[in-house]
């Protein structure tokens with residue numbers, strides 16, 4: 063298993079490009095199932111999760127290809143021959159977002175058999191709201207041998223009021239509703255930019271969706287969709303992680319392609335820590351003081367502070383002046399990075415869903431182990447600041463969501479490398 067080795071202490075300087083968004087690419091790739099023909103997606107990040115989604119689609123009978131050379135950010139998905147509407151356990155267990163094929167499959171092929179995703183390191187993560195939404199559109203749902211089976215000759219529009227705000231749940235049901243007969247109204251929807259981006263793609267395919275990006279989405283079903291050519295929006299979480307990399311090293315970095323409107327809560331928090339953040343040249347420049355001020359934060363649904371940035375912000379707070387209170391309100395078990403940060407000398411106490419972080423003068427490098435995607439990122443960030451060598455193991459978690467993070471950080475001056483197993 064690959065490891066990342068970081069020697070801390072260098073201030074990051076320069077420019078870095080943000081890749082396409084994982085959380086937009088995954089539902090968008092799944093949406094290719096909704097039309098016959100070949101769809102072309104640009105700015106698709108080269109991530110383990112994207113490979114998994116392409117594999118899920120291939121297993122069903124889609125043709126998939128990542129182009130090479132100067133077009134290596136381009137992926138094509140062709141729905142041409144017969145499709146087996148099934149996502150097997152072996153793939154779903156490696157990536158729960160595989161469940162995003164459920165809505166498109168049942169809408170388009172009248173049936174779907176998708177392995178139930180289990181919980182994961184950060185929480186139980188049920189999919190009851192996805193199923194509630196599909197049932198409201200007339201799907202018959204059963205659970206057999208660990209698989210969700212959904213059937214419907216023709217989905218029909220309906221009203222769904224989500225009990226919990228769910229990103230992939232909103233996306234799954236929206237993808238089902240585009241081919242349902244009549245009007246669907248989704249209430250209490252997730253408002254993440256990736257939901258809006260998916261709706262943009264579906265509308266380009268011929269769907270009739272209004273309101274994505276707000277909590278009420280209205281969808282008028284159409285008979286058929288056509289394939290699409292679309293460039294995926296930049297990854298706001300990767301951008302935020304790179305901004306924290308600048309902040310934790312007292313650096314000065316231009317994070318190119320970061321979209322300010324998608325990062326408002328992160329920008330506001332980083333400004334509170336004493337960083338200067340300015341929009342310039344199609345990106346965001348972060349200039350950081352040597353030691354940042356501590357800030358309190360509570361994760362909430364978009365447009366609130368994203369749970370996917372909590373671990374990284376906590377990494378920064380370990381070396382802030384003062385005490386920070388960080389509350390996690392989205393996932394019940396998203397503090398797995400804390401014991402690893404302790405190994406580097408951080409002073410953090412967990413009280414239920416809240417972590418109290420007392421800034422320390424210095425962290426010291428240590429062997430640490432990644433437990434989930436953003437936890438891994440926080441350990442790499444802490445390693446950039448720590449004295450001595452930090453070895454981050456199990457970075458397959460990191461590779462799920464960051465495209466060659468170590469290369470991007472090295473270009474900014476970090477002493478960081480990947481060691482192949």
Ligand SMILES: CC(=O)N[C@H]1[C@@H](OP(=O)(O)OP(=O)(O)OC[C@H]2O[C@@H](n3ccc(=O)[nH]c3=O)[C@H](O)[C@@H]2O)O[C@H](CO)[C@@H](O)[C@@H]1O
Nearest residue numbers: 085159187188189190191192226227228229230231392393
């Ligand atoms: C591929 C993708 O886009 N992943 C993102 C997505 O995950 P994902 O869509 O899985 O997360 P959700 O928004 O669904 O989860 C939010 C909360 O709702 C709960 N819940 C969700 C669905 C459901 O049917 N029932 C239920 O109780 C979850 O357990 C969690 O506590 O949004 C999360 C929250 O911003 C991010 O951390 C993930 O990076």
Ligand SMILES: C=C(OP(=O)(O)O)C(=O)O
Nearest residue numbers: 085158159370435436463
């Ligand atoms: C939790 C995340 O992803 P996923 O929903 O794919 O597990 C994440 O991107 O931080």
